[in-house]
Amino acid sequence: MVANMLMLIRRELWEHKALYYAPLVVSALLIFGFILAFFTAVFTGASFQVAVAGLELTGAPGTLAGGSALLAVPFGLTSFVVAVVIFFYGIDALYAERKDKSILFWRSLPVTDTETVISKWLTAMIAAPIMAFAVAFVTQLILLLLASLAILFGGGNPVELIWAPLPFVQFWILTFYIAITMSLWLSPIIGWFLLSSAFAKRSSLLWVFVPVIVIAMLEGIVFRSGHVSQLIGERIGFAGISGLTFPEDMMVMDEDEVARQLLAGDIDILGALAPIDFLLSPGLWGGFIVTAAFLAGAVYFRRFRA
Amino acid sequence: MSALVKATGISKHFGAVRAVDDVSFDIQPGRIVGLIGPNGAGKTTLLKAVLGLTQCDGALSVCGLDPFKNRRELMHQVSYVADVSVLPSWIKVSQLLDFVESVHPNFSRSSAEKALQRTKVMPNAKVKELSKGMVAQLHLSIIMAIDAKLLILDEPTLGLDILFRKAFYAELLGDYFDEDRTIVITTHQVEEIENILTDVMFIDDGKLVLDASVDEISERYTELMASGDDVAKARALGPVTEREVFGKSVFTFEGVARDQLASLGDVRTPGLADLFVAKLGKEGGAW
Numbered sequence: 086m087v088a089n090m091l092m093l094i095r096r097e098l099w100e101h102k103a104l105y106y107a108p109l110v111v112s113a114l115l116i117f118g119f120i121l122a123f124f125t126a127v128f129t130g131a132s133f134q135v136a137v138a139g140l141e142l143t144g145a146p147g148t149l150a151g152g153s154a155l156l157a158v159p160f161g162l163t164s165f166v167v168a169v170v171i172f173f174y175g176i177d178a179l180y181a182e183r184k185d186k187s188i189l190f191w192r193s194l195p196v197t198d199t200e201t202v203i204s205k206w207l208t209a210m211i212a213a214p215i216m217a218f219a220v221a222f223v224t225q226l227i228l229l230l231l232a233s234l235a236i237l238f239g240g241g242n243p244v245e246l247i248w249a250p251l252p253f254v255q256f257w258i259l260t261f262y263i264a265i266t267m268s269l270w271l272s273p274i275i276g277w278f279l280l281s282s283a284f285a286k287r288s289s290l291l292w293v294f295v296p297v298i299v300i301a302m303l304e305g306i307v308f309r310s311g312h313v314s315q316l317i318g319e320r321i322g323f324a325g326i327s328g329l330t331f332p333e334d335m336m337v338m339d340e341d342e343v344a345r346q347l348l349a350g351d352i353d354i355l356g357a358l359a360p361i362d363f364l365l366s367p368g369l370w371g372g373f374i375v376t377a378a379f380l381a382g383a384v385y386f387r388r389f390r391a
Numbered sequence: 392m393s394a395l396v397k398a399t400g401i402s403k404h405f406g407a408v409r410a411v412d413d414v415s416f417d418i419q420p421g422r423i424v425g426l427i428g429p430n431g432a433g434k435t436t437l438l439k440a441v442l443g444l445t446q447c448d449g450a451l452s453v454c455g456l457d458p459f460k461n462r463r464e465l466m467h468q469v470s471y472v473a474d475v476s477v478l479p480s481w482i483k484v485s486q487l488l489d490f491v492e493s494v495h496p497n498f499s500r501s502s503a504e505k506a507l508q509r510t511k512v513m514p515n516a517k518v519k520e521l522s523k524g525m526v527a528q529l530h531l532s533i534i535m536a537i538d539a540k541l542l543i544l545d546e547p548t549l550g551l552d553i554l555f556r557k558a559f560y561a562e563l564l565g566d567y568f569d570e571d572r573t574i575v576i577t578t579h580q581v582e583e584i585e586n587i588l589t590d591v592m593f594i595d596d597g598k599l600v601l602d603a604s605v606d607e608i609s610e611r612y613t614e615l616m617a618s619g620d621d622v623a624k625a626r627a628l629g630p631v632t633e634r635e636v637f638g639k640s641v642f643t644f645e646g647v648a649r650d651q652l653a654s655l656g657d658v659r660t661p662g663l664a665d666l667f668v669a670k671l672g673k674e675g676g677a678w
Contacts, residue, residue, distance in 0.1 A: 089493065093494075193472070193534075195464075195466035196466075196494050
């Protein structure tokens with residue numbers, strides 16, 4: 086059962102390579118940009134400047150500042166990129182197999198429609214975020230090593246400048262926790278993508294947006310209210326998510342600000358994690374109920390829309 | 392032995408169209424059944440019902456299971472090819488084998504690999520890099536490496552060249568088939584399969600017009616080639632059909648003793664294609 090599910094998820098990753106290629110490309114760009122800046126700084130003796138996709142470090146190689154960005158930027162960037170990839174994955178997951186007729190082959194094997202739909206949901210919810218996190222983690226390590234080298238060449242002490250002050254373990258626990266909680270929070274959105282892709286006859290991209298827009302507009306016209314759009318907006322904006330006891334403004338993940346405060350020791354990171362609150366929050370379970378309804382719909386359409 | 396497939400009063404409607412109309416039949420283990428009918432006769436709908444891909448009215452049991460409700464269990468015992476061009480193009484041959492091996496307890500990877508070694512399909516190739524024939528070989532190699540009680544082949548050789556088709560049916564009969572296995576085949580090229588069939592089902596307009604073993608058919612149907620005065624005598628015996636071939640008259644008789652006909656000309660068992668025309672050209676239902 087578990088082995089079957091793991092194989093189904095592997096199958097998804099074979100088909101949708103972008104789920105891990107995209108974070109890897111981000112990682113490669115960051116590392117490449119950093120190496121370029123590193124060589125420039127060391128060989129020209131100029132001050133150290135890196136500005137790659139939001140990663141900004143300045144200073145002479147020996148007195149590098151802003152090391153916390155080395156932690157925050159890979160995580161922030163890969164999260165963003167993988168979120169975009171997951172969107173396209175979700176709307177394609179149950180649509181492409183009908184379009185290329187491979188569903189006829191998949192359904193000739195002893196795998197139920199429910200198992201297939203759940204495997205696709207788990208791929209988007211768990212597998213993709215964990216892979217993105219792993220890539221971000223390795224990227225952070227490589228960047229930290231490169232930064233240490235740059236500082237060494239500049240005559241500075243990397244332990245003093247980077248390794249001692251940065252709260253690595255706490256940061257990794259925090260980011261991993263954020264990745265998982267955010268993903269679980271967005272579960273109904275993933276469920277909706279899968280339902281749209283199972284239902285769509287032509288363009289699944291259209292079916293993701295049009296029904297939502299139509300329903301929200303009808304609600305506005307008929308009831309003069311905007312609960313639907315408000316609900317969706319709150320979900321996507323992570324409003325009301327309880328899982329961290331940080332100030333509200335930090336939940337939108339302004340990495341630089343979070344990192345600055347972390348570095349300054351202003352925040353008790355591990356004390357801020359509130360997994361019990363998160364697991365007991367109505368917002369999470371309401372989301373799961375909606376997810377279950379969407380996934381059941383997706384199973385239904387996969388089964389009957391042959 | 393109890394029937395592997397037992398269908399009683401199966402019907403499937405699409406709006407006002409009766410794709411399958413009150414069909415009843417049994418398929419016993421160890422048979423090779425040809426399901427033959429024109430396009431739109433209901434062959435595919437009937438097979439879909441047997442495979443649990445569509446719901447239908449009436450009582451249907453396959454390997455003792457309700458095919459629609461117990462699809463997963465059914466797919467352990469039944470394998471099928473709905474179409475030989477539906478393997479996903481992005482997958483690698485080795486990945487495909489990994490996947491089927493993992494999800495199908497009755498799949499023998501080694502026998503699939505053995506079958507593939509006889510082809511030009513390389514384990515590292517992606518399906519999209521293979522020719523149409525190679526994709527079909529790959530698909531059929533996988534399906535035939537599944538130890539299934541019932542194998543259903545819906546137009547398995549569609550669009551493939553004659554050499555491949557011959558080789559495929561030879562392998563099906565030689566290596567795959569044994570008395571514990573049952574095969575149901577549909578095809579347009581009736582001539583290619585008529586030598587391997589043990590049973591024949593004709594379907595037309597959603598109705599079963601013939602359901603008989605090949606032995607029963609040769610007992611019941613006779614083709615007579617007659618000329619001259621014998622033509623009139625033959626007509627008097629009430630043939631099902633009559634046609635002209637090279638100036639001679641060819642009659643198909645149903646239920647007329649072969650000895651009686653032998654005196655009027657050359658007799659033989661009619662080919663399935665001719666029998667098909669004979670049955671479908673005639674008024675009246677199944678016998």
